[in-house]
Amino acid sequence: MDEDTGPFRHVVWLVGGQTLVGLHQFPDLGDDSAFNERRVGLDHLAFQCANRDELSKWEKRLNELGIAHGGIVDASYGSGLSFRDPDNIALEFFAPPS
Numbered sequence: 001m002d003e004d005t006g007p008f009r010h011v012v013w014l015v016g017g018q019t020l021v022g023l024h025q026f027p028d029l030g031d032d033s034a035f036n037e038r039r040v041g042l043d044h045l046a047f048q049c050a051n052r053d054e055l056s057k058w059e060k061r062l063n064e065l066g067i068a069h070g071g072i073v074d075a076s077y078g079s080g081l082s083f084r085d086p087d088n089i090a091l092e093f094f095a096p097p098s
Contacts, residue, residue, distance in 0.1 A: 009024070020094070044090035045092070046092040049093050051095050051096075070083070078097050080093070
């Protein structure tokens with residue numbers, strides 16, 4: 001996939017039938033905070049879920065743990081649930097489209 005979403009452009013490859021590798025390009029570099037996904041380097045790390053039902057279970061678990069997240073976001077290429085670790089690194093649970 002190669003898509004310009006407006007706020008950023010991303011290219012994603014399916015590797016070995018199970019692993020997604022994606023690159024994101026932002027038009028601005030953001031700021032100089034400890035972690036900023038708009039700087040050159042790591043944008044985020046995603047963990048694959050089997051389906052959207054599993055993704056919903058992770059959303060429930062994050063809620064139980066009191067971990068802030070962005071809710072499940074659906075797109076044509078799948079569904080994601082974004083959150084951050086204690087170092088503010090962006091993480092995501094991702095499920096392919098059904």
